[in-house]
Amino acid sequence: MPIIVNLDVMMAKRKMSLNELSEKVDLTLANLSILKTGKAKAIRFSTLDAICKALDCQPGDILEFVEKQKK
Amino acid sequence: MKTKTNTILVIMNVLAWITFIGLMVKAGAILVSFGVSVSHPEAAKNLYMETNLYNLMQFDFVHYTVVVVMWVAILILEAYTAFLVTRVLSRIKMTNPFTPEVSKDIEKIAYVILLIWVAAMLYNGYQQWLAKQITGWEENLIPAEFILMVGVVFVFSQIFKKGVEIQSENELTV
Numbered sequence: 001m002p003i004i005v006n007l008d009v010m011m012a013k014r015k016m017s018l019n020e021l022s023e024k025v026d027l028t029l030a031n032l033s034i035l036k037t038g039k040a041k042a043i044r045f046s047t048l049d050a051i052c053k054a055l056d057c058q059p060g061d062i063l064e065f066v067e068k069q070k071k
Numbered sequence: 072m073k074t075k076t077n078t079i080l081v082i083m084n085v086l087a088w089i090t091f092i093g094l095m096v097k098a099g100a101i102l103v104s105f106g107v108s109v110s111h112p113e114a115a116k117n118l119y120m121e122t123n124l125y126n127l128m129q130f131d132f133v134h135y136t137v138v139v140v141m142w143v144a145i146l147i148l149e150a151y152t153a154f155l156v157t158r159v160l161s162r163i164k165m166t167n168p169f170t171p172e173v174s175k176d177i178e179k180i181a182y183v184i185l186l187i188w189v190a191a192m193l194y195n196g197y198q199q200w201l202a203k204q205i206t207g208w209e210e211n212l213i214p215a216e217f218i219l220m221v222g223v224v225f226v227f228s229q230i231f232k233k234g235v236e237i238q239s240e241n242e243l244t245v
Contacts, residue, residue, distance in 0.1 A: 031245040041243040 004064045007036045010055045025050035077165060084160040091153035098146040105139045122211060130205045138201070141194045145213065148187045155180045169234035178232075181225040188218045 011021060018036070022029050027047065034040045035047075048059055055062075101119045108114035108128065115135070116125040128135040159176045191213040198210045 027245065034243060035245045039243060040245050041240045043245055047245050 002066055002068050004066050005035055005038050005040070005062060006064055007032075007051070007062055010057055010061055014055050014057075016055065021051070021054055024054040080160055080163065084157055087153050087156040087160060091150050091157060094146050094150035094153060098143050098150065101139065101143055101146070105136075105143075123209070126205055126208050127201065130201075130208075134201060138194075138197065141190065141197065145187060145190050145194060148183060148190060152180055152183050152187070155183065167238065169231065169238040171235055174228065174231045174235050177224065178228040181221055181228055184217065184224060185221045188215060188221060191215050 011018070018029060018032055021027075022032050025032075025047065027050070035043065043063075048062070051062060052059060097119065104114055104118045108118065108124075112125070112128055115128040116123050118124050118139070124135060124138065127138060155176050159173055159180070162170065162173050162176070164170075192215055195212045195215065198212055202208050202210045
């Protein structure tokens with residue numbers, strides 16, 4: 001998938017643990033882990049809104065488009 | 072509504088098990104009668120439910136064996152279809168019905184029914200050829216109209232495959 005989730009980078013910048021973020025955005029650790037490891041196929045606007053609020057950042061800080069390298 | 076669906080699925084599961092056991096018993100009974108007919112040719116007069124293959128046996132034992140083997144093979148394939156249906160019905164969970172295992176089993180059912188149809192056509196062709204060779208031989212044809220069912224089951228399996236994709240996407244939406 002060419003969309004990269006940089007949630008771990010933002011969490012490190014804000015010095016926030018996965019448990020803490022989970023409590024703030026009201027998401028289970030399992031779902032946050034799916035998002036963090038890039039296994040998620042879609043993200044709800046409400047989830048994105050909650051994460052941006054908790055990490056005080058923009059959606060672009062969490063999501064990044066990286067074009068696949070052609071072989 | 073949910074309870075009604077569950078009840079229907081349980082009833083269908085029981086019916087599929089009865090069909091599976093019935094077909095296996097039928098195949099077993101034919102094989103036993105065939106075994107007996109090797110030493111006592113009179114047994115071929117009533118191989119299973121008054122099926123008389125005595126004339127065929129007298130004509131040629133090889134043809135007799137081929138007919139019985141084809142008949143038993145078709146019955147075993149039919150039993151396998153019933154078994155796949157029981158597996159689908161026991162694996163399916165109403166909370167998460169679209170799983171790759173169930174999807175694969177439904178697709179497999181379509182292919183097995185297609186195989187049964189091919190085997191039935193060969194069997195019928197062979198019976199018709201034998202009818203020309205043996206005077207007074209009564210054909211024992213298998214109805215082959217169920218080919219339509221292959222298409223229907225195959226279409227369902229493809230829709231189910233899409234359902235698996237949608238459910239997986241839904242589960243991976245955070």
